[in-house]
Amino acid sequence: MSVALLFFDGIGIGENDPEKNPFARYKSKFFRAFVDSEDFNAEYGGIIIPTDASLNVPGYPQSATGQTTIFTGVNASELMQAHINGLPTPTLRKVLLSESIFLKLKKMGKKATFANAYSKHYFELRGDRLSATTYAVMASQIPFRWYDKELQEGKAVPADLTGEFLKRFYPDVKIITPEESGKIIASLLMNMTSLCMSFLLLMRRGTIKILNLL
Template sequence: MALLMIFIDGIGIGEFDRDKNPFARFLSPFFPEFIGHSNGPVAFDGQVVPTDPSMGVKGLPQSATGQTALLTGVNSAQALDRHWPGFPTVTLRKILAEESIFLKLEKSGKKATFANAFSPRYFTRPERSISATTWSVRASSFPFRMIEPELLNGEAIGHDLTNTFLAEMGFEVPIRTPETSAEILVRIAASVDFCLFEYFLTDVVGHSQEMDWAEVELDKLNRFLQTVLSKIDLNENLVLLTSDHGNFEDLSVSTHTLNFVPTVLWGKDRQNFAEKIHQIEDVAGSILGY
């Protein structure tokens, strides 16, 4: 039995407004919930739990604090007395090093992995430019999946689901479809107790306010999720999709939003898991208790 966590950066539950919300303009079977309105059931008998990303701190929720909370269960915004954007501060890195779900899963004898493919040059970045997800894995001894050999061997996936970004960066990698990446992710998840995949282009689109680009990314996500959920055994596994803050759901502004984020659950024991989720800092503890 595995738990697959699909972290999609910067998606909130917004208004049913086709002029500003891509989820309203390009209806998706996986994101049918809007403020005060539902467009129908979630595909594959999924369950949506509106989840508070504010952590009780004023201001717009941000990536570094939100992701740290998701990956540790610690109210990181209160630890800083503010929301923090981008990459983790020294304080947040310390929280991730001590409280990471990867570290705790390892200590409990579980196997965990991060399915995203990395290039060697990523790890030459300054520490202030390393993501929360990366710091979370670094807290453990679980290895990262690299372009070579894992991505080339079909044992890792690119963050954009197609490897187009890596190809444009000059890496010799195969261009894949979202469906193929989904099949790879399901195979990876089957080999461990916990698997994380991170998709952050939704947040980039939200800041760009480009509706045409939003349509492209949402189509990729729909195709990806359709394949993941049709290939994984939902009688034996749990799929968890969540986010750190709103953004993509309101292209009328270039900033993040105050909207709740969707935690969407499919598969084994989803109802019991859903009952434990109220704020984003509830996610990590629920994973550890699954």
């Protein structure tokens, strides 16, 4: 059996209030859980498991510690005694490089991959200021998928699932539909034990909206 981790940063189980929660305003058969729900069953025999992202640490959950926890199994917020926003700190990087789920799968002899495409410019520009998911992949030395190769060949997905956001910066990126991205992910998973895909633009959009309000 193969397992796909589709990581959508910025989505959580909220109130059943259309004014606050887009999942209450636009009903989805795939994600229909609210904080007051009694039924957490999902389509195709699935189940939604409410999870407290605070990890027993006071304050609001944040990206760096939350993502480190997801990709390592280590309670990063508890380790840091705080919720850390943005990119992983040197301490969190060490955790990702030693405890990455991709590294553990590789040591078990399993095949894993990261479906998102990268640009080489990303690494040149950012140095060691990389995302938690990137460090988790680097730990296992799993080959990255690139804009100018795998993405063009239909063997990777753009970070926004369509390529529309990326095309502003990389004109050669092809525009595809979310359904086409789904087919690419399914195709890649056929030859893997585990696959991960990360979608972060929901968090980015929320940040932009807050800044605009300020």
